[in-house]
Amino acid sequence: MTLNERAEKAVEHKNSGLFKNVLFYVLPVILLIISISTIFSNDIWGDENYSLQLIKLSYVDGIIRTAWDVHPPLYYIILKTIVDLFSGIVPNPIWTAKFVSLIPHIILLVLGFTIIKNKYGTVTAFLFNMFSLGMPALMGFSTEIRMYSWGMLFVTLAFLSSLEIYKAESEKKYYILLTIFSALASYCHYFACAASIVIYIEIFIYFNIKKDKKGVKRTFLSGLGVAIIYLPWILVFIMQLLIVSGGYWIDPITPYTVMKNLIYLFDSGDKIVRAGCFLLFVIAIIGILAEIKSRKNIESICGFGVWFGTIFLGIFLSLIIRPIFVSRYIMVTAMCFWFAVAFSINNLKVNWLKVCCVLAAVALSIGATKDFLSTEAYYQNGTNKVLAFLDENLDGARYVITNSTPGKDALSYFYTDEKFIVVDEENSKDVLAIINEDPSNKYILMDTDGTLNSLLPGILDKAEHIEKYNIHWDVLDTYVLSNQQ
Numbered sequence: 262m263t264l265n266e267r268a269e270k271a272v273e274h275k276n277s278g279l280f281k282n283v284l285f286y287v288l289p290v291i292l293l294i295i296s297i298s299t300i301f302s303n304d305i306w307g308d309e310n311y312s313l314q315l316i317k318l319s320y321v322d323g324i325i326r327t328a329w330d331v332h333p334p335l336y337y338i339i340l341k342t343i344v345d346l347f348s349g350i351v352p353n354p355i356w357t358a359k360f361v362s363l364i365p366h367i368i369l370l371v372l373g374f375t376i377i378k379n380k381y382g383t384v385t386a387f388l389f390n391m392f393s394l395g396m397p398a399l400m401g402f403s404t405e406i407r408m409y410s411w412g413m414l415f416v417t418l419a420f421l422s423s424l425e426i427y428k429a430e431s432e433k434k435y436y437i438l439l440t441i442f443s444a445l446a447s448y449c450h451y452f453a454c455a456a457s458i459v460i461y462i463e464i465f466i467y468f469n470i471k472k473d474k475k476g477v478k479r480t481f482l483s484g485l486g487v488a489i490i491y492l493p494w495i496l497v498f499i500m501q502l503l504i505v506s507g508g509y510w511i512d513p514i515t516p517y518t519v520m521k522n523l524i525y526l527f528d529s530g531d532k533i534v535r536a537g538c539f540l541l542f543v544i545a546i547i548g549i550l551a552e553i554k555s556r557k558n559i560e561s562i563c564g565f566g567v568w569f570g571t572i573f574l575g576i577f578l579s580l581i582i583r584p585i586f587v588s589r590y591i592m593v594t595a596m597c598f599w600f601a602v603a604f605s606i607n608n609l610k611v612n613w614l615k616v617c618c619v620l621a622a623v624a625l626s627i628g629a630t631k632d633f634l635s636t637e638a639y640y641q642n643g644t645n646k647v648l649a650f651l652d653e654n655l656d657g658a659r660y661v662i663t664n665s666t667p668g669k670d671a672l673s674y675f676y677t678d679e680k681f682i683v684v685d686e687e688n689s690k691d692v693l694a695i696i697n698e699d700p701s702n703k704y705i706l707m708d709t710d711g712t713l714n715s716l717l718p719g720i721l722d723k724a725e726h727i728e729k730y731n732i733h734w735d736v737l738d739t740y741v742l743s744n745q746q
Contacts, residue, residue, distance in 0.1 A: 395626025564601025
């Protein structure tokens with residue numbers, strides 16, 4: 262090889278490395294920018310309104326209110342602190358609140374660019390970062406004003422700390438980190454707490470297989486530390502559990518709900534994206550089985566274990582207490598799951614298959630992003646239209662009468678609660694009496710499922726149909742009823 266050929270090869274190798282580095286950093290950041298672009302919206306749903314209303318209270322009153330709900334308080338404390346901090350800078354608290362949910366994803370990206378890249382390789386880190394914002398549900402939850410992204414962050418950090426314990430059992434700092442992150446997860450969401458319990462179970466199993474009594478002891482002390490940190494909230498948790506056991510809104514466990522839980526992280530409006538994500542999971546499982554004897558994929562086994570163990574625990578508790586588990590609670594384990602997929606793909610022995618998986622991950626992220634942006638545009642446009650209509654007509658109406666509790670909960674953030682009546686079978690006669698008591702009143706009617714005309718017999722026949730609006734996913738056929746007509 263001549264000197265010129267060597268020089269050309271060196272330049273080609275350098276350019277190739279530069280190109281790979283650009284893709285490594287730029288593609289995940291593009292996904293982040295896309296998520297950031299969607300925060301400038303008034304679109305919210307009922308639970309997000311609850312979060313926004315709660316942070317209007319003082320810290321003490323907010324914690325007390327949370328105690329009577331079914332969630333621990335940490336997320337609301339984080340949300341209130343950041344929204345209040347930027348209240349004089351950002352004109353709309355909804356925008357700030359959406360960005361608060363994006364912060365954990367930013368932290369995970371930084372983690373991927375640094376620690377995960379250094380410890381687990383460039384391919385694992387790249388896939389981890391692409392998955393953290395580019396997989397179904399993850400981009401949507403990245404700006405939802407709820408606690409799932411924060412619970413996911415703390416569970417992921419606890420999980421990564423546990424991986425270091427497997428590699429360096431004597432390192433006290435990893436036990437300290439495991440304790441802290443597990444406690445934070447437990448204060449964020451109860452199924453983040455369940456995921457942390459699964460992580461501890463995995464560590465106990467690992468040390469029992471190795472017959473390492475010191476490891477078992479250290480893990481027990483770490484778990485005891487979490488329990489001590491959690492003591493201030495334990496009585497509240499027991500009270501909430503008693504309230505939930507008496508009645509709750511979640512549907513019973515059925516074969517359909519079990520299957521829905523298992524496929525939730527793959528679910529997408531795009532069938533190709535759904536099938537592609539499932540295929541990556543299958544390839545990752547095959548990679549684990551291929552290396553099962555050498556135990557090179559313990560990281561992937563444990564990652565999938567956190568995901569599956571949390572689902573199992575949720576279903577088990579739902580069967581012995583009452584239904585308390587819905588599919589979106591799995592989000593707290595999402596990055597443990599996708600880390601496992603990334604790590605297993607990185608360890609594939611067949612190089613062309615590994616390259617295909619990386620390219621597929623990029624393509625699937627593009628598909629999932631397209632689906633996300635389409636959904637966000639639908640939500641934003643719908644919300645803008647219904648708010649514009651109500652801004653113009655609400656003052657002249659006595660009440661907004663609807664059979665949609667979610668729609669009412671979302672809209673009541675923007676308008677006084679007293680303006681809205683949710684009609685059902687129990688109060689329908691009273692609502693009809695209110696409508697008929699004064700012929701000079703005007704009412705806005707919003708029907709979500711076609712039952713308003715039966716709850717208030719013939720009421721829609723007397724009203725003028727305006728348009729079919731949507732607030733988030735809730736479709737509302739909107740009418741104006743004026744008794745002067």
